[in-house]
Amino acid sequence: MTVTSLDLLADIAAARPAHLRSTHGTRGALNRVGFRLGLSRTEQDTEDRRALVRRQLTSPYQIAVISVKGGVGRTTTVATLGSTFASLRPDRVVAIDANPDFGDLSARTARHPYGLTLRDLAQSPNTDAFSAVQSFASINDSDLAVVASPWSTKAIEPLTGREYTLAAEVLRRHYNLVLVDCGTGMLNSSTATVLETSAAVVIVTPPTVGGVTGAVATLNWLGAHGLQHLFGSAVVAIVHHHQKRPTVDVDQIETLFATAQRPTCVLPYDAHLAEGGAIDLRLLDKSTRLAFEELAARLAEGFPDHLTGSAASFGDR
Incomplete structure (x- = not known):
């Protein structure tokens, strides 16, 4: 031979x-x-x-981030998770503020220099070129593109489902990964549209009895309203807002969601996130950065395989 x-x-x-x-x-x-x-x-x-x-996407993938209560850290989670994805992935990542009531995602990321919003994008006749679409977004230090909510003190109409649909269709043509900050109203027009067009969902809850009750109700609502695919892809993010030990045992919360075969990610208290301003990943505690990378990896395991269409296994990392 x-x-x-x-x-x-x-x-x-x-x-x-x-x-x-x-x-x-x-x-x-x-x-x-x-x-x-x-x-x-x-x-x-x-x-x-x-x-x-960094797992490759061959088609747009949209993740909705929701909570039934305000002030639980949903927008902070979107900003930090989106920045984490954008800092590690080579493709285009965009975060959309679809909260019809006092959406402030831009305050946690970067404000648009000319104040353009999702409504402006929905009404634009020129959306064929990426450069034109990118002009409606602000870019933060992690290269995350952010499209702001049209909410303002002068606004007289909330964001509608049709406006979101028009803008999101444009963004999905130009960005691989889309994260959406939803409002607290599960039945409002824009949130309903976001959920219908999303492939995965993050349910944000504080480690409190009320928060966990709301998260469980949200999961049940998804299953009862024809969104079983979101129930099956949901990840529960347990957000700590204080340094002190929570009144509810987090291990018990994780066990509760494990009975529904839903994974959880614990996001620790972080002094930089608690400041309320623009988030810089470089200023996060090491444990916080790790927690958000774990959340991103947990979501990435649901990305479809370009050959089989199946998801990855988190245990195969």
């Missing part, structure tokens, strides 16, 4: 494969003085998690 040069090259390449080396902790310190140690378990977990977050 004749051995080809390609076979020889393959054998040679396999003999001494290159590998990433640790740059942190004791292993990183040893590498800096001449050792050649590979990644630690924590570093490898980070690589695997971020690879899942």
Whole structure:
């Protein structure tokens, strides 16, 4: 049997494969003085998690972020989650403020220099070029595009489902991943339209009896109103607003949602997020950044496979 040069090259390449080396902790310190140690378990977990977050999309994918109560951290979650996706993914990520009542996503990300909103985009006749569509968005430090809510003190009409549909159809032609900050009214026109067109949903709740009750009611509402696909793809984000221990045991909350086979992600209290201003991922605590990457990875496991159409397995990272 004749051995080809390609076979020889393959054998040679396999003999001494290159590998990433640790740059942190004791292993990183040893590498800096001449050792050649590979990644630690924590570093490898980070690589695997971020690879899942970067999972390729071959068609637009929309994630709705909802809560039945105001003031639970929904907009903060959208801003930080969207920024996390945008900072790690090579494609285009946009966050839409579809809250018809006092939408303030731009306050947590970046304000548009000319005050353009989702309504302006819906009414624009020029949306063929990406540059034209991008002009309606503000861009934050993580390269997240943000389209603001039309709510203002001068507004006389709330955002309608038709306006959202027109604008969202444009955005889905130009952006791969779309996150939507919904209002608290599950039955209002714009929120209903968002839910009908979304592939996944994040239900935001504080670790309180009232919050958990609302999250359970939201899951049941989705299942009872023809949105079983959202029930099956829902992730519950448990948001801590205070440093002190919550009155409800978070482990019990996670167990409760596990009975419905719904995953949970705990988002810890973070002083930077509590400030209420524009969010900069570089100012987050390490544990907070990790929690949002875990949430992004959990959602990314639901991205359809471009060959089979099935979702990834979070355990296969």
